[in-house]
Amino acid sequence: MGVFDTIGTPEYQSVHFGVDHATGLRSIVAIHSTVLGPSLGGTRFFPYTTEEDALTDVLRLAKSMTYKAACAGLAQGGGKAVIIGDPTTDATDDLFKAYGRFVDGLAGQYITAEDVGTTVANMEVVATQTHHVSGLRRDHGGSGDPSPATARGVIAAQRAVANMLWGDPDLRGRKIAIKGVGKVGMSLAERLTGLGAELVVADVSERATDLAATRYGAKVVDVDEIHRTHCDIFAPCALGGDLNDRSIPELSCTAVAGSANNQLADVGAGDQLRSIGILYAPDYVVNAGGIINIAAEDGGYTTAKAAQMIDRIYDNLIEIMTTAERLGIGTHVAADHVAEDRIAAARTIGGNHDART
């Protein structure tokens, strides 16, 4: 299948390839939609095995950014970038400068930020070449690392799930299994501990699990075991695809609500969860805290304003779960409907902002 078939035009607005031989930059930016506003999404730095893997990932991630922003009620579209390489060895300042020039060439249709494998410090370097970057340091007028905001949103989602299932949003005494205690997962662990939840964690990094055990008294299990943990809520906070044919029959939780993007291996995985009675909180609704935090930069960022906006995830998710129950459909389908309705409505009235016009 050729590149244009993979992109599936007209589903994606455009895809851009950035190369800089001097620094080794190989990057792809996918712009899924700018109907609701300029496309916003982080830059993932990852050692993809093949270029096809990188393209598949950036396309999936860009689309979910469109749905995430739409569901969160933001005037933003969806886009994403990947840089192919190992962030521990290849992430030089010169490479990020070249990347900044590439992003600048897209003339504001795509606004970047940090994601897996990139940091606020990297974005500061990107900002030397382009204005189309967000999530910069607080003392540079930005909203800083979005991860704590994302974790705040996950808490709002887990409280909504608890209210839906047990009639009480309180997470005290609830057993929560976190897969991946990185930037978001660790912040989530801290917040859950403060709320009196019981934690089980797993991570490929022993340093991370040691920290979660020491700081938050979390029980540590193997990465291949975590999804089987008998718990109230399973929170995937590592990479995507954790909910699949193999893992779903082994789940022993009542609900899934975590930060990882693209948790469902495919739509069938959402249907499968519903059929076995596990409540799935759609990933892009749960993990919208980071993008909402960035949206709070508009008109001047304050933590209080951002927190208030992020906490609306609770109501958004209650609405989606209630609609799903009423219509007898999966929560993943109900969330898609909410996003698609908002995009269709914006298209009808000419869009809040459409970079194509």
Ligand code: NAD
């Ligand atoms: P991170 O890289 O800081 O953390 C990911 C953690 O997962 C790391 O500790 C890593 O060692 C661990 N991990 C990787 N593979 C694993 C595996 N197979 N099993 C167990 N652990 C594994 O990334 P992050 O910023 O915390 O993001 C986590 C997830 O949340 C990602 O899917 C990301 O796309 C999503 N997300 C993050 C944000 C944000 O604000 N950072 C916002 C929205 C969505």
